[in-house]
Amino acid sequence: MANVTVIGAQWGDEGKGKIVDWLASRADVVVRFQGGHNAGHTLVIDGKTYKLSLLPSGIVSGTLSVIGNGVVLDPWALRDEVAKVEGQGVSITDENLAVADNCPLILPLHRDLDGLRETAAGKGKIGTTGRGIGPAYEDKVGRRAIRVCDLAHLDTLEPQLDRLCAHHDALRAGFGQPPVDRAALLEELREIAPFVLKFAQPVWKRLKKVRRAGAKILFEGAQGVLLDVDHGTYPFVTSSNTVSGTAASGSGLGPNSTGYVLGIVKAYTTRVGSGPFPTELEDEVGQRLGERGHEFGTVTGRKRRVGWFDAVLVRQSCAISGVTGIALTKIDVLDGLEKVAICTGYRLNGKVYDYLPSHAADQAACEPIYEEMPGWTESTAGARSYADLPAAAIKYIQRIQELIECPVALVSTSPERDDTILMRDPFVD
Ligand code: GDP
Ligand code: IMO
Ligand code: MG
Numbered sequence: 001m002a003n004v005t006v007i008g009a010q011w012g013d014e015g016k017g018k019i020v021d022w023l024a025s026r027a028d029v030v031v032r033f034q035g036g037h038n039a040g041h042t043l044v045i046d047g048k049t050y051k052l053s054l055l056p057s058g059i060v061s062g063t064l065s066v067i068g069n070g071v072v073l074d075p076w077a078l079r080d081e082v083a084k085v086e087g088q089g090v091s092i093t094d095e096n097l098a099v100a101d102n103c104p105l106i107l108p109l110h111r112d113l114d115g116l117r118e119t120a121a122g123k124g125k126i127g128t129t130g131r132g133i134g135p136a137y138e139d140k141v142g143r144r145a146i147r148v149c150d151l152a153h154l155d156t157l158e159p160q161l162d163r164l165c166a167h168h169d170a171l172r173a174g175f176g177q178p179p180v181d182r183a184a185l186l187e188e189l190r191e192i193a194p195f196v197l198k199f200a201q202p203v204w205k206r207l208k209k210v211r212r213a214g215a216k217i218l219f220e221g222a223q224g225v226l227l228d229v230d231h232g233t234y235p236f237v238t239s240s241n242t243v244s245g246t247a248a249s250g251s252g253l254g255p256n257s258t259g260y261v262l263g264i265v266k267a268y269t270t271r272v273g274s275g276p277f278p279t280e281l282e283d284e285v286g287q288r289l290g291e292r293g294h295e296f297g298t299v300t301g302r303k304r305r306v307g308w309f310d311a312v313l314v315r316q317s318c319a320i321s322g323v324t325g326i327a328l329t330k331i332d333v334l335d336g337l338e339k340v341a342i343c344t345g346y347r348l349n350g351k352v353y354d355y356l357p358s359h360a361a362d363q364a365a366c367e368p369i370y371e372e373m374p375g376w377t378e379s380t381a382g383a384r385s386y387a388d389l390p391a392a393a394i395k396y397i398q399r400i401q402e403l404i405e406c407p408v409a410l411v412s413t414s415p416e417r418d419d420t421i422l423m424r425d426p427f428v429d
Pocket of ligand 1 (some may be wrong): 012017041044329330
């Protein structure tokens with residue numbers, strides 16, 4: 001298979017950025033196809049850390065990077081991120097970055113609404129990243145969005161802007177907020193337009209061309225399957241489809257182009273924001289994993305919730321997303337534990353479940369059934385061959401593979417790009 005689609009198979013932050021960067025040297029193009037700057041993808045190359053939210057993780061290795069139509073694009077966030085990454089010595093030009101001209105924009109009014117809703121929800125809040133992601137997707141499907149291509153037609157934007165602002169003014173009034181200042185918004189768009197338009201193009205056409213020429217395409221998912229708006233722990237989800245199928249619709253290529261589906265899976269579980277989390281650990285083991293794994297959000301700096309590996313959830317994610325093989329990351333974080341546990345099922349209302357039920361109340365009431373395994377005292381950190389892993393770690397990986405019914409293609413043993421063990425090459429398999 002020539003192309004590879006990388007998706008998160010848990011609640012995000014599985015290490016997608018590291019793996020995409022590692023695979024990018026074998027690819028000709030990296031494409032983001034959903035989400036926005038709610039994503040935080042970390043790359044560590046020779047001790048230097050890059051944090052990317054909107055830019056595809058191929059940008060650092062110089063691979064052509066494409067922001068597809070499925071992404072919601074905050075143009076100011078893009079400008080800031082380009083400046084930040086350029087400041088780290090990476091050159092970003094219209095040669096190595098392309099932005100779909102049919103991307104909907106995230107505007108300041110979307111961020112406002114995200115914040116107003118979260119504040120009003122109090123304890124019931126989703127715990128969003130506050131980036132305006134949900135409201136921007138709502139306007140896209142509501143056919144009110146301002147898109148990248150509109151930036152080239154600002155002189156005739158008024159009727160569209162009126163429609164969008166009328167909608168938002170009504171919502172804002174409900175929160176006791178003043179209406180949107182249309183003139184100021186138009187002015188802000190005028191100021192940012194040349195920056196975005198420099199990269200804007202019909203990317204489906206570019207991708208068609210490179211595909212015909214035999215290019216290898218790497219699709220980079222954001223978030224994770226359990227945050228998918230259909231398949232995730234609704235309503236505690238993001239507002240896009242994070243599953244592999246979105247790689248096609250979110251980039252303008254057909255479903256026969258997405259190739260090998262590589263699910264990125266952390267060797268334990270984390271979640272940031274509210275919502276059910278059956279294997280959450282609120283004891284010192286959870287504390288220790290959080291510290292060893294540096295489990296703080298890349299985007300918001302929030303402490304991530306931490307728990308044992310949940311094989312039920314990952315098996316479900318792999319099935320829903322048609323995962324061909326997984327990359328198991330952060331195995332080193334488990335080093336030094338006397339024993340490790342894997343969730344193999346749930347107990348709910350006296351019954352045993354081998355899947356996560358759909359209703360939020362049922363999800364919250366699921367009690368994990370654990371299988372315990374011996375841990376390992378040796379270090380796996382920085383291991384670059386399977387043979388270097390301790391026997392107990394190998395057993396743990398093999399058990400995960402059996403339970404999730406999916407083979408392990410890669411194992412990651414540190415944040416560094418090259419501390420990666422290749423077992424099956426997704427570009428060849
Ligand atoms: P993403 O959103 O899926 O790209 O993941 P994040 O970058 O938000 O979070 C993953 C974190 O784990 C980052 O800080 C990575 O540098 C780090 N990381 C990735 N792989 C490994 C690994 O194998 N071991 C350790 N210790 N850290 C890792
Ligand atoms: P990466 O790509 C982890 C979570 C938020 C919140 C919910 C909705 O780095 O894995 P949103 O702002 O999208 O409306 O928030 O989704 N969330 C993430 N959690 N990793 C991410 O991205 C996330 N992007 C959004 O914390 O619970
Ligand atoms: Mg992240």
